[in-house]
Amino acid sequence: MFAYAEAEDIELRLDGAETQVRRPHAGRPGRRAFVSGKRRQNTIKTTTFSDGQGRLLYSGAERPGRMHDQTAVRTEGIAEQFRIRPGVKAKVDSGYQGLAKEFPGQVTAPPKKPGEDACDGDKRAWQEARRRQSSARICVEHTNAELRQWAP
Numbered sequence: 001m002f003a004y005a006e007a008e009d010i011e012l013r014l015d016g017a018e019t020q021v022r023r024p025h026a027g028r029p030g031r032r033a034f035v036s037g038k039r040r041q042n043t044i045k046t047t048t049f050s051d052g053q054g055r056l057l058y059s060g061a062e063r064p065g066r067m068h069d070q071t072a073v074r075t076e077g078i079a080e081q082f083r084i085r086p087g088v089k090a091k092v093d094s095g096y097q098g099l100a101k102e103f104p105g106q107v108t109a110p111p112k113k114p115g116e117d118a119c120d121g122d123k124r125a126w127q128e129a130r131r132r133q134s135s136a137r138i139c140v141e142h143t144n145a146e147l148r149q150w151a152p
Contacts (some may be wrong), residue, residue: 001049001058002060002081012057012090013050013140016069016115018043019148045072048147054139059147069095082106108133 005012023042027147043065049058061076073079073096082088082103092100100109110133112124 002085002088005051006068006085009044009087010051012088013052013137013143014046014047014073014092014096015140016047016072016095017143017144017147018065019046020050021065035069045069046147047072047076047078048140048144050140050143052136052139054142056143056147059143069093070098073099093137110134 003110005009021042045063045065046059047069048056050056056119061070061072064076065077079099079102082090082099086106089106089108091118094110096107097109097112100107111126111129114126118126124144
């Protein structure tokens with residue numbers, strides 16, 4: 001997928017989605033790993049890639065719900081692909097701030113919220129930058145929603 005994105009000059013959209021699953025059987029090792037801290041339910045996380053038009057390019061890297069999005073990307077070796085292929089660019093959400101810090105020219109994350117003591121101009125600029133980033137990433141959210149619609 002990274003070779004395709006580099007060859008076709010496609011900017012990737014990356015997101016993680018949580019899907020509720022049945023509770024693993026009692027006594028199973030790692031049973032607690034499926035409990036998500038965000039949803040307080042048994043979930044699995046799936047990493048999804050799409051292009052700018054919302055076409056699904058890859059859906060995989062499934063991990064237990066307790067694992068953070070960025071950790072799943074690093075565990076699967078996806079972060080290493082950015083190092084190998086410096087021409088690939090991606091837009092991500094705030095769950096991947098560290099990935100954006102590590103690959104500043106390739107991965108774009110929304111800006112951090114200004115502090116309470118920031119002036120109104122900075123707050124408005126942050127809201128506008130966040131809105132633009134969200135508008136560019138909405139296609140991967142639609143891809144995640146489409147995958148949920150087809151779930152059994």
